[in-house]
Amino acid sequence: MTTVFKAFKHTKLFKHCISNHLYKSTAAIPNPPYKVLFFGSDKFALVCLQKLYQDLLSPEHPIVSRLEVVYLPQSKGQELAVQKFAQKAKLPIHEWKQIQNVEEFDVGVVVSFGKLIPRSLIKSFPCKMINVHGSLLPALRGAAPIARAIEAGHKETGVTVIQIKPSHFDHGKVLAQSKPVTISDQTFAFETYEKLATIGAELCIEVLTDLPSKLANAREQDQSGVTQAPRLTLNDTLINFQTMTSTDIWNKYRAFGDQKYFLLRCMFQEQMVKLAEIKQCSESQARVVAEDALPGQVFFHVPTKTLITKCKSGYIGCTKLIIQSKVILAQDFKNGYLQRELKKGKTVFFTACEPIKTTAKQTS
Template sequence: MTVYNLARRRILKCVSGLSRFGTKSLPGLEVHNLSLFKRKNATLTPTQKGPWSVLFFGSDEFALDSLRALHNQYRLQKLLCRLEVVTAYKGKENCLTKYAKENGITVHQWPVNVNNLDFHIGVVVSFGHLIPSHIINSFPLGIINVHASLLPRWRGSAPIIYALMNGDTETGISLMKIKPKRFDVGEVIAQEKTTVGPEETQPELYTKLARMGSKLLIKTVEKLPDVLCCGIPQSEESVTYGTVIYNKESDSLLVKCKENTWISIKKIRIPGKPQMPALDFRNGFMGGQKLKSCNFY
């Protein structure tokens, strides 16, 4: 539950009233919501402008730029007062873990237990895992995400690759609120555009957008919490899908591409998971035998 300004003060009055009348439920407000409200606002005042305690979720080089930017602010002790990292890896450590250890930043392995954590806000950059409601709701200011596209275009993974594959001449960075159950569907709270050069390569665009994302993230954190009230819902008309069909005869995934062309995939790898054959993907991500085809962002 995220509450600001006038609405927040009204709820504080309601909480005050409840403390006088005991723990009886009032219309529209259950007792368990009261305890959650008290716990989440133990260190957050209605007029607070920072410094903020931040829990960072990331997994790769793209996220590293944003982590560095937040860490620089943490060392100044003006915008951030606390910074810790959540990441997922098996075996070999990723770049975020190495950076965190080199700089004395606490690292939590995904999935994380938030019961004993106390952060104002979560920041997600190139994480690759859906974050459940109970974790999102544990942050008084929710969770924000840095995404490398002009949402709602290229929701989901690999937005930079899709922008280049489809000949986009413009792309950018979007900062949005994280919602449970689906990737990249929250309100957009900040966005910045850039051109894609005709000869620009994936590594070049990747580096440029990572830096853009880190700078836009800091600008957004500087505007907390007011910027969270200005989110714009994404238009469903601009959403891009790919259609995936499992073909039993060839034991492969048929993926619809540009101009009604198709490619056949025998094995596929989801970020954070081992490589899997087409049948396992169908069973795990396409509803098994219930669906013959499925649309993905």
């Protein structure tokens, strides 16, 4: 340390500089309550908004002193849960890209919003913007972390709250993370969705309660663990029995195939078939399948009235289908289509669909 610096460090100017630096690095983020601007769309986001609203209504306002909502314009298939709740609760609402008076808010909270937040908007919040994401980041970055976790056969997932980083989805520093949540091979996405929504809301409150400390101790994501969870499209619903195992198909069904828009699809005699109700195949059901059966070949198990289809490995059951926009039971398919072909001495196959040209549809 030089003689000049030793002398300077005892001056009033030096002490002022140090004091000012400490203020900006620590005291710049005040303790709650905060004026919160909430960005969200679906039921996953709604649970968090309801939690913030409960705090707003409490006499002490320990965390939220003001709450307003940013919503996305309505589009086909989009949930409007957040917008509807805000209107019913008489919370002020702002349409995306028509937000007013952002400078009046302390912190932005983003949950299942699906839009990249501009750098200028992020910088408008003196207490930063945070995002509640439905995975244990850096795993499953993207629009559909819950569905993709189940589709991939993951055994656990969770929730992460991060500080929003400009120009990227789900890349920000980690502020808090839940304990792992178990996913069994019988767990459906809607069950995990509901569980993680509740955990996410509680984690959001935890972060806002101690925001200065959470921001000061935020950690970077481990880039070695990054995986992606892209938006779902109709092409994700296409089934190929020659390349997919029974586990692959069952996981897709649990992940999104039980939803009306995302029913799993294959072909039968140049007609698209939607598999509306899929079941795992038992040992007794598998016995109806011929030993020399090929992937995609269809059989019928009489006691359970279930269509049994040979997969790349294993077998999958189906009890309800949609053909030509008509819902039919497996029994009806057997009495009509299946028996007609068998009487001709033909075998019946479900084959793969051609890729579908469609716009992407987002899910959580």
